[in-house]
Amino acid sequence: MPRRSRLGGAALVAVAAILLVLPNVADNYVIYVMSRLFVYVLVALGLNLLTGYTGQVSLGHAAFFAIGAYTAAVLAERWHWPSVLCLVGAALVSAAVGYLLGLPCLRLSGLYLAMATLGFTLIVQEMLLQLSVITHGSEGMKVQPASFLGLTFHTDYRKYYLLFVVTVAMLLFARNLVKGRAGRAFLAIRDNERAAAAMGVNIARYKTIAFAISALYTGLAGALSAFIVGFLDPQEFSLFLSIQFITIIILGGLASLLGSVLGACFLIVLPELLAGLDVWQALVYGLIMVVTIIFMPFGLSGALQRYAHRWFGIGVEPMIPRRLGH
C-alpha cells in the first residue's frame, strides 16, 4: 500500500506539473483541445458518481449539459449576471432538475432507467428548439467570454487555466465524496439495495442525491463549455452526446475517478489523432472502441490496475466476477 501511494503521488505531481506548464509551450489548438478535455472530465466525474458508483445508468446527461450551458448563457445575456454567479446558477439549476428527475427514476432500474433518461435527453433538446423566446431556438446562442474581477477569459490560454482550476477542485471534491459516508452508501446501493437498506442506508435519499450531484457536475461542465466555445447550438445536445458521455466512463472504468479522466482522454484525444483518416475515421474509431472493450472489459483503469499488480506488484488485483463456465 505505501509503495502504491508513493508511486501514485509521484505520478500525480508529475502530471499536474506538466498540465501547469503546458499552455506556455503548446500551440493554441492543443490548449483548446485540452480545455474541452477538462470539460469532459467534469462530465465523466459526475456521470461516474451516478452510474459507476450508485449503479444508476443515465443517457440523460446531454440534457443536464444543455441545461447548464443554456442557464449560464441566459443568465449572462438577459440579466447580465457576473460570470461566477452564472456558473453557480447553472450548476444549481442543473442539480435541481437532476433531483426532480431522480424522484420518478427511483422506481426504475437497468434498461428501463436507460430508456427514460434517453427520453429526457430528446425532450430537453426539443425544448431548446421550442422555447425560442429564451433560447433563440435553432439559431443558437452567442455567449460572451467569462470574466472575474475585471479579468476576462477570452484567450485559449486563460480559458485553459480557468478550466484547470475548476476541474482540479471538482476532482478533489469527488475524491472526498466517494471516500466518505456518501460514497460508501452509493457503492452499497449499487451492490445490493436490500442489504444497504438493512444497514440503514436511506436508498431514496442517496439515489436522488447521486442524481443531483451528478447533474451538478454536468451542468457546471455545460456552463464552462458555453464560455469556452462561445456559441450554443441546440443540435449539439443530442442523444449522441449522452452516448459519448456513457462511453467515456465505460471505456475509462466504472466507479473509478482515474477511469473518468482516462476515458475522457480516450474520447477527446483519439478523434484528434484519427483526424487524418478522412472517411475511415469513424470506422477505425468504432473498431478501437470494440477492441478496447473486448480486451479491457473493466475499462482502462481496470486494465491499468491489473497490469500494475501483475507486472510490478503494485496495489491489488481487481476483482473479476465468477466466470459462468461449463
Next chain:
Amino acid sequence: MVNFAQGEFVMVSGFISYTLLIRFGIPYWLVLVLTIVVSGFMGVLLERVVVRPIMNAPIFSIVIATIGASIVLRSSAGILYGYDVLPLPTIFSKDPIRLGIVSFTAMDAGVIGFSLVIMAALYLFFKLTKTGTAMRATAQSQTAARLMGVSVPRIFSLTWAISAGIGGVAGVLIAPIIYLDPNLGFIGVKAFAGAILGGFGSIPGAIVGGMLLGILENLSGYFFNAGIKQVSTYILLILVLVVRPSGLFGAAPVRKV
C-alpha cells in the same frame, strides 16, 4: 441481453437487398430469403466476435461494445454506398386502395401482413417448440437452464441469429417506405422504446408498445408541430414508466436478495 446494433442490422439488410436487387437483378423473393440468411449470420458473427468474449463484464460494457459495432457498420455502409438516400424497389404497388373511408397502399398492407405473420410465428415458436422454451428458460436464469441441460452458448447464438434475421426482414420491408441511407439504423432506438413501453421480454408487449408509439406519433404530428411529434413517444414512455416501472406487460422485476 441488449443489442444497440439491432437497428444497424435493419440498415445493412436494406443495403444487401438493394445490391442483390439492383446490381445483380435477383428476383425479390429470393432476395428476401438471402437477406434474412446473411443478416442472421451477421448476428451470429457479432455475438461470437464481440459479445461472447465479454459475457461476464458489466452489462454496460456489452452495450458500449454493440454501440461500437454499430458505428463500424454504419461507417462501412457510408464508405461503400455514400450518404445519399437510395430508393429501394418493392414488389407491392404504391397505388392507393380505398376501402370505405380508409385509404392505404398495397405496400402498407403487405408490410403489415408480413409483420403479423412474423409476430405470430415468433409467438408460437417461443410458446410451443422446445428451443423456444429453452430460450425463455435461459432468459429467466442461465444457471437453472444449464442445469436442465440447455446449451446456453448455443441458445445465445441462435437468439442473435433470429433477432438479426428479423431485423433483416424489417430492413427489406421498411427501406422502400422510409428510404435507404446509412443512418437508417437509428430506427432501432425507437423500436427499443416500443419494446420498453410494452415491457421487456414480452412479445405481446413489444407489439402493443410498438403500435402505441406509432399511433401516438402520427396523432401528435396531426395536432402539434413536427418537433413535438418526434419526442411525443418519449413523453408517453416516461409517463408510463412512472406509473408502471416495468412497462405495460412486463412482469415486476425480480430483485436479487
